[in-house]
Amino acid sequence: MSQALVRTAAGWLLGLMLAVVGAIVSVNLVNSSVASPQQPVREYLEALQKGEGERALGLLRASVPDADPAMLDGTALQTSASRITNVKLGGAEQRSGNRVLVPLDYTIDGSQLRTEFLLESTGTEWLFFHKWAFVPAPLPxxxxxxxxxxxxxxxxxxxxxxxxxxxxxxxxxxxxxxxxxxxxxxxxxxSATVSGRDAPTAxxxxxxxATEELNQAVAARVKEFLDQCAAEAGKQQRLQPDCPFYHATNNRVVDGTIKWSITEYPKISIEPFDGKWVVAPLDGKARINAEQVDLFTGAVSALNEVHDFSFTTRLDIEGDTIKVTPLLSF
Known part of the structure; x- marks a missing residue:
């Protein structure tokens, strides 16, 4: 009876010891995984990847500065996190005051980067399992x-x-x-990469x-203006029409023979200036064809000359409407 009791007690003792060892192993396993300092970092990264800004903010325990919050949720946040690849969490490094540093190595656009998260112990759960949380700080x-x-x-x-x-x-x-x-x-x-809360970001x-569509639209309006101006100058038989171009001569030009044409249209350059968009001065060439009479000899000859011209315009854009106003001085 006594030997059987001893064997039973020994069996119970061995079972108890195994249970204690198992419990210790389980506690250590939990503390090194789901209760480790790395776990809040894993959950935070998961929230970023899912675009769950509210959850990420709560995990990070961060304060939001006085800035536009458009990047803190949804598509913008998911896009930011989607560019993070080759993620590797390092071991926790002990710091003073029950704090640890958890390094995160990763790649963005081929560049090797590291972010260091500072966490602090906030007690235990169920007596054995550690609780870790990010040290609060403002967002960058x-x-x-x-x-x-x-x-x-x-x-x-x-x-x-x-x-x-x-x-x-x-x-x-x-x-x-x-x-x-x-x-x-x-x-x-x-683009700019933000690697940490204190890392400077350019x-x-x-x-x-200006887009090519705008350049072409302005060029078309300038061409239309110059072609109409040349046609009207020929119709009115004027050497000095209300156009950017003119012809001056001491000869008499035979009425009915004057014809203007544009031989080189201006190249369009639209640049920002003083908070507006301006068209750079427009330079081109115009040709005049006519018959002319020398007032001293009476000789008749063909007039065929090309004149350089230059003028400026005002550009107005409202919605899809483009307005180009020539500014001429006479």
């Missing part, structure tokens, strides 16, 4: 400017640009690409330029 920002426009596109999302500039609160890590794709004005894309400057 990205400044964007655009020449002569009140709108732009950032990470595929249209945004307002009051006075041609705006500041956007952003999550990190991520990449933010700005561009302008308008019918008449556009700017090539430019401003994005969109250099707006």
């Amino acid at each position: 920002t990205v400044d964007i400017t655009v020449v002569n426009s009140n709108e732009a596109t950032v990470n595929g999302v249209p945004v307002n640009m009051p006075g041609g500039r705006n500041t956007f609160a952003v999550f990190y890590p991520g990449e933010y690409e700005a561009s302008l794709n308008g019918q008449f004005f556009s700017a090539p894309p430019t 401003p994005l400057n969109l250099l707006t330029q």
